Amino acid sequence: MKKKIAVLGAGSFGTALAKLISDRNDCDITLWSAVDQEIKNIIRDKENKKCLPGINIDIDRIKLTTCVEDILCADIVIFAVASNYVRKVAKQVSDYIKEGAVLVNVAKGLEQGSLKRLSEVICEEIKGHPFVALSGPSHAEEIARAVPTTVVVSSENINTAKQIQDILNSNIFRLYVNEDLVGVELGGALKNIIALAVGVCDGLNLGDNTKAALMTRGITEIGRLGVAMGAKNQTFAGLSGIGDLIVTCTSMHSRNRRAGILIGKGKSSSEAIEEVGMTVEGYFATKAAYELGKRENVCMPITEQLYKVLYENGNIEEALNSLMSRPVKHESEKFWFDN
Numbered sequence: 001m002k003k004k005i006a007v008l009g010a011g012s013f014g015t016a017l018a019k020l021i022s023d024r025n026d027c028d029i030t031l032w033s034a035v036d037q038e039i040k041n042i043i044r045d046k047e048n049k050k051c052l053p054g055i056n057i058d059i060d061r062i063k064l065t066t067c068v069e070d071i072l073c074a075d076i077v078i079f080a081v082a083s084n085y086v087r088k089v090a091k092q093v094s095d096y097i098k099e100g101a102v103l104v105n106v107a108k109g110l111e112q113g114s115l116k117r118l119s120e121v122i123c124e125e126i127k128g129h130p131f132v133a134l135s136g137p138s139h140a141e142e143i144a145r146a147v148p149t150t151v152v153v154s155s156e157n158i159n160t161a162k163q164i165q166d167i168l169n170s171n172i173f174r175l176y177v178n179e180d181l182v183g184v185e186l187g188g189a190l191k192n193i194i195a196l197a198v199g200v201c202d203g204l205n206l207g208d209n210t211k212a213a214l215m216t217r218g219i220t221e222i223g224r225l226g227v228a229m230g231a232k233n234q235t236f237a238g239l240s241g242i243g244d245l246i247v248t249c250t251s252m253h254s255r256n257r258r259a260g261i262l263i264g265k266g267k268s269s270s271e272a273i274e275e276v277g278m279t280v281e282g283y284f285a286t287k288a289a290y291e292l293g294k295r296e297n298v299c300m301p302i303t304e305q306l307y308k309v310l311y312e313n314g315n316i317e318e319a320l321n322s323l324m325s326r327p328v329k330h331e332s333e334k335f336w337f338d339n
Contacts (some may be wrong), residue, residue, distance in 0.1 A: 001169055006030045006074035008089055010038050010064075011278070012051035012140035013106055014080030019144050020173055021066060022061040027167070030063040031072055034089070039064045051278070055144040068096050074103045076167065078134075079122060082279040083109025083189075086118050090125035097126060104132045104153075104164060108188035108244075109281045110288035115295070117185045122336045130160040133181060135188035136239035137247035139254075143173065150174045152239045154184035174237060183235030188244055190289055192282030194218030195248040195256035197306050200316060202257065203264020214302065215249050220333060221300050225289065228296040256282035269310045286310055 003026065007018045010033035018031040022108055033039050042048050043064055047057050063070065072079060077097055081089050086107055095142055097103070136151030143149055153168075153175050155161040160178040169175045178184055194214060201210045206330050222245075223236040235241055246252045259280045262272035273280045290307040295302040305322055308314030 002026055002028050003076065004028045004074045005076045005078065005167075006032060006071040007078045007080050008032050008071070008093065009080035009082075009085075010042060010048065011080065011082070012036070012048070013138075013143075014078075015042070015048045015057065016055075016140035016144040017055060017078060017080060017106065018062050019055065020146075020170075021057060021168070023146075024170070028063075028114075029061070030065060030074065031066050032068065034066065036066050038269045039066050051310070052141065052144050055141055061270065064069060064189075065246060068093055072096050072098060074098065074101055076104060076164070079105040079107060079118075081107060083107045083118060083281060084112060084279075084284060087121050089271070090122045094126045097129065100129075100274060102130045102132060102160060102164065107281075108135060108136045108185075109190065110189050110292075111286055112284055112288060112336065115288050115292050116315035117182065117189075119181060119185060130153060130157060132161055132164045133188075134164070134175075135184050137243045139247065139251060140157050141253050145286055148172050148174070150176065150239060150243075152176045152178045154178045154181045154240075156181050176236065178235060178240070178287055180232045182229060183226050183231030184240040186229065186231055187222060187236055187238075187240040188282070188283050190222040190225065191241070191245040191248050192280075192285045193289055193303055193306060194222070194245060194258045195254050196260040196263075196280070196286065196310075197302055197323045198249040198308075199254075199257035199262075199319075200264040201260075203261040206318065206320075211249065215245060218249075218302055219245055221302055224333065225293060225298045225300060228298045229292070255280050259283065263309070264316065283310060299320065327334020 003005045004026050007014045018029050021027050021029045079334050105118050132155045134153050138149050138151050153161045158179050165175040198211050198214050227233050252337045255276050259272040259276050286306050305319035
């Protein structure tokens with residue numbers, strides 16, 4: 001019997017996932033958006049011209065809809081909306097999800113204000129359902145073109161993660177399982193901060209040495225906060241940690257890196273985000289991580305300096321000098337060996 005899968009959100013990743021799943025013969029796929037014009041445009045153009053130009057969408061294999069009732073029969077409901085819309089969408093669809101349906105989130109971020117992980121947000125609004133987070137180095141532009149991709153699926157119930165692994169795994173989309181839900185979610189959210197910082201350095205033409213330093217010290221900073229919040233340090237050496245960090249910091253597919261480049265070239269953060277034209281998760285994650293670092297009493301110098309640049313009109317050169325002139329220390333940190 002075919003699995004019925006609903007993808008919520010017709011942006012780049014939601015559209016790419018729907019296309020990926022539609023190529024299988026064992027699943028029925030529905031792509032839902034709250035934006036009527038978004039769905040009409042895809043049906044008319046047979047592609048998502050704004051997010052995935054040039055990628056054909058087989059509208060005979062994908063049910064495109066704005067009607068929330070169309071997800072009633074879904075066995076798996078995938079949230080593919082920006083982090084700041086996750087709670088709103090979860091509330092909107094909560095009465096239309098059938099008993100036993102598995103909830104999967106692919107957004108990478110933290111809720112502003114509450115500082116909650118997106119699993120906490122979704123499960124507050126839709127109670128009593130198994131939950132899985134999907135994360136890792138996975139640009140939508142490449143998934144849509146069937147470029148070989150590996151990601152990780154995580155759940156507090158390993159059997160639920162394995163269920164999603166079995167259903168979505170293919171010869172171009174390979175899934176690994178991981179029980180560290182906290183670490184997988186934080187790795188996916190916090191790497192956007194470092195990618196923004198790397199972009200700023202690219203905009204300043206600072207070179208590869210600086211980029212490598214930010215990435216390496218960035219993953220240490222991510223792990224430091226993650227462990228303080230209950231994650232396992234080894235998770236940050238995996239796909240949702242260093243893997244996602246590498247792809248986001250080095251690719252022009254990355255909205256975060258592109259926004260950072262514009263800021264490094266002199267644009268304000270608001271101008272950069274507007275020019276990118278899609279959600280820049282790292283902008284919001286920087287504020288949330290800055291507040292989390294203060295709450296958890298964790299040293300996060302890169303995040304702190306980027307926060308000053310983005311939210312306090314701080315000077316980029318002064319931020320860089322502040323990072324480089326910090327007191328010297330040993331590279332190895334105790335948290336790497338604690339769990």
